[in-house]
Amino acid sequence: MIEAAKGTRDILPGEVARWQLVEQQARDIFTLFGFREIRTPIFESTELFTRGVGEATDIVAKEMYTFLDRKGRSLTLRPENTAPVARALIEHGLLRGAEMHRLYYIGPMFRYERPQKGRMRQFAQIGVEVVGSDHPAVDAETLQMLMLFLGRLRLGALELQVNSVGCSVCRPVYRDILVAALRPHRDALCTDCRRRLETNPLRCLDCKVPADRAIVDGAPPILEHLCADCAAHFARVRGHLDGLGVAHTVAPRLVRGLDYYRRTTFEVVSTSLGAQSALLGGGRYDGLIEELGGPPAPGFGFAMGEDRLVMSLPGDLPGLEQASGVFIVVLGDEAVAAGLLAAARLREAGRAAVVEPAPQKSLKAQMRRANDLKARFVLILGADEIARGTLTVKRMADGAQQEVAAASLVQALTELDHG
Numbered sequence: 001m002i003e004a005a006k007g008t009r010d011i012l013p014g015e016v017a018r019w020q021l022v023e024q025q026a027r028d029i030f031t032l033f034g035f036r037e038i039r040t041p042i043f044e045s046t047e048l049f050t051r052g053v054g055e056a057t058d059i060v061a062k063e064m065y066t067f068l069d070r071k072g073r074s075l076t077l078r079p080e081n082t083a084p085v086a087r088a089l090i091e092h093g094l095l096r097g098a099e100m101h102r103l104y105y106i107g108p109m110f111r112y113e114r115p116q117k118g119r120m121r122q123f124a125q126i127g128v129e130v131v132g133s134d135h136p137a138v139d140a141e142t143l144q145m146l147m148l149f150l151g152r153l154r155l156g157a158l159e160l161q162v163n164s165v166g167c168s169v170c171r172p173v174y175r176d177i178l179v180a181a182l183r184p185h186r187d188a189l190c191t192d193c194r195r196r197l198e199t200n201p202l203r204c205l206d207c208k209v210p211a212d213r214a215i216v217d218g219a220p221p222i223l224e225h226l227c228a229d230c231a232a233h234f235a236r237v238r239g240h241l242d243g244l245g246v247a248h249t250v251a252p253r254l255v256r257g258l259d260y261y262r263r264t265t266f267e268v269v270s271t272s273l274g275a276q277s278a279l280l281g282g283g284r285y286d287g288l289i290e291e292l293g294g295p296p297a298p299g300f301g302f303a304m305g306e307d308r309l310v311m312s313l314p315g316d317l318p319g320l321e322q323a324s325g326v327f328i329v330v331l332g333d334e335a336v337a338a339g340l341l342a343a344a345r346l347r348e349a350g351r352a353a354v355v356e357p358a359p360q361k362s363l364k365a366q367m368r369r370a371n372d373l374k375a376r377f378v379l380i381l382g383a384d385e386i387a388r389g390t391l392t393v394k395r396m397a398d399g400a401q402q403e404v405a406a407a408s409l410v411q412a413l414t415e416l417d418h419g
C-alpha cells in the first residue's frame with residue numbers, strides 16, 4: 001500500500017468542516033480590519049529564503065525542501081510566507097507609493113522537521129503581513145485583530161507574550177554582551193547552543209533544554225539593552241495594547257527563529273497544547289524588504305499553524321455541526337427517478353440534496369446513512385408514495401414526520417424549517 005509521505009496527512013471530509021470554519025472566521029475578521037488576500041506560489045527561488053529568512057536559521061540550515069528543476073535552477077518549497085509576500089510587493093512595484101498594505105494568506109508551507117503532534121512537514125499557515133508603516137499602533141492593532149480571531153474560536157486559556165529584539169543599532173551591542181555572558185559556560189551548553197553561540201547567539205535565549213535554561217536565565221535580558229528608539233517603540237506598542245484592552249505579558253527571552261525580526265516579537269501560547277505550546281508567532285521585520293532589494297518599507301505580521309488551531313478548537317463550537325441538507329431515501333428501483341426529480345427541485349430552491357441510488361438497501365440502512373451525513377431532513381420515497389404522488393418528510397432533529405404532495409415539497413420544508 002502506498003501511504004501519505006511522512007509528515008503529511010489527509011484532511012478527510014469528516015474533519016474538514018473544522019478547517020473551513022477556522023478559515024472563514026479568519027477571512028471575516030481580517031476583512032473587518034481592511035486586510036486583503038494575497039496568493040503567492042508554493043515554490044520560490046531558494047535564494048529568497050537564504051537571504052530573507054537567514055542562512056544561520058534552523059529553517060534554512062536544515063529544514064528546507066530544496067531541489068533543482070530540469071534546467072538546474074535551485075527552487076525551494078516555501079517554508080514560510082513572509083519573504084514571498086515581500087518579494088511579490090517588490091516585484092509588482094507596489095511599494096513605490098507611501099501606502100500601507102494589509103495582506104493575509106492561507107496555504108501550505110513545508111519544513112523538513114521531525115513530525116509530532118501539531119508539527120508536520122506539510123502544514124497550513126494562516127498569516128497576515130502589514131507593510132508600509134513602523135508605527136507602534138500597527139503592531140497593537142494587528143495583535144488586537146489576532147486576539148479577536150482567537151477569541152471567536154474559543155480556544156481556551158491563551159497568553160499573548162511580547163518582547164522586543166532591538167534593531168541594527170542595539171542588537172549587535174547586545175549580541176556581544178550576551179556572548180560574553182554565555183561564553184564562560186560554553187562547555188555546559190547543549191551542542192545546538194554551542195553552535196548558536198558562534199552563528200546566532202540570540203537563539204540560545206529560547207533554548208528549551210533545562211540545563212541551558214538555567215544558564216541563559218542568568219544572562220542579561222535584551223530589554224535592558226535596547227537603544228532609546230527601540231525602548232520607546234516597545235513602550236508605545238504596549239501603551240496601544242493597553243488602550244485597546246489587549247491583555248499581554250512581557251517575555252524577555254522571546255526571540256524567534258527567523259533572522260528578519262526587528263523590535264516587536266510575540267507568540268501566543270496555549271496552556272492546552274503541551275509541548276507544542278506556541279500556537280503562533282510573529283513580529284516586526286523592518287529591514288527585510290531592503291535586504292531583498294526593495295525600497296525601505298517596514299513590516300509587521302504573524303502566522304499560525306492551522307493544524308494547531310484546529311486541534312485546539314472546542315468540540316461544541318457553534319456553526320460546526322449544523323445539519324443542513326436533505327437525504328432522499330429511495331425504496332425500489334421505480335423510486336429512483338422520482339428521487340432525482342425531488343432532488344433537482346430542492347437544489348433549484350437552494351437546498352442541498354443527496355439521493356444515493358441504492359434502492360435495494362433497506363430503509364434502516366438508508367436512514368443510518370442520512371444520520372452519518374447529518375441530514376436535516378429525510379425524504380422517503382416508496383411504492384405507496386409514488387402511487388400517490390407524495391413524499392414522506394422526516395425532520396431529523398425531532399422525528400416529526402408528514403406526507404406532502406411532491407409539487408409542494410419546497411414549501412413544506414420551508415414551513416418545517418420554522419415549525
Ligand code: HAM
Binds near residue numbers: 127258281282
Ligand atoms: P514561524 O514561527 O516559523 O513564523 O511559524 C509560525 C507558526 O507556524 C508557528 O507558530 C506554528 O504555529 C506554525 N508552524 C511552524 N512550523 C510548523 C510545522 N512544522 N507544523 C505545523 N505548524 C508549524 C513564520 O513562519 C513567520 N513567517 C511568521 C511571521 C509572519 N512573522 C511576520 N510575519
